[in-house]
Amino acid sequence: MTLKEASxxxxxxxxxxxxxxxxxxxxxxxxxxGVPDYTESELRKVGIIHSLxxxxxxxxxxxxxxxxxxDKAGRKEEKIRILRKQRCRLLEEIHGKQQSLDxxxxxxxxxxKEAV
Numbered sequence: 001m002t003l004k005e006a007s008x009x010x011x012x013x014x015x016x017x018x019x020x021x022x023x024x025x026x027x028x029x030x031x032x033x034g035v036p037d038y039t040e041s042e043l044r045k046v047g048i049i050h051s052l053x054x055x056x057x058x059x060x061x062x063x064x065x066x067x068x069x070x071d072k073a074g075r076k077e078e079k080i081r082i083l084r085k086q087r088c089r090l091l092e093e094i095h096g097k098q099q100s101l102d103x104x105x106x107x108x109x110x111x112x113k114e115a116v
Contacts, residue, residue: 002035006043012050023059025049025066055086 003021007014020026028036045066052062061082068079
């Protein structure tokens, strides 16, 4: 399957797939008429890669996570540690944004009180 076909199938922008490919997260095993052709098993990783990238993991950490996924030793705890650490970062961002929303709401409320 080509990146264009994968982009349509998974509804992921082709530029993101090229980014994943450029960072060696996707590996092409063969070329058809000079165009990379990815195996189904290789493209099954796209969902994991895309979810991790959207969640804010950087490319080296995604590579590390994929290595752990492919590692036969399992290492569940290490995979969970990576995911929990990023989950905590996202929660901190959410809380920070919520605080900003609360401050704006307070300011709006104060302005409304002045107008009365």
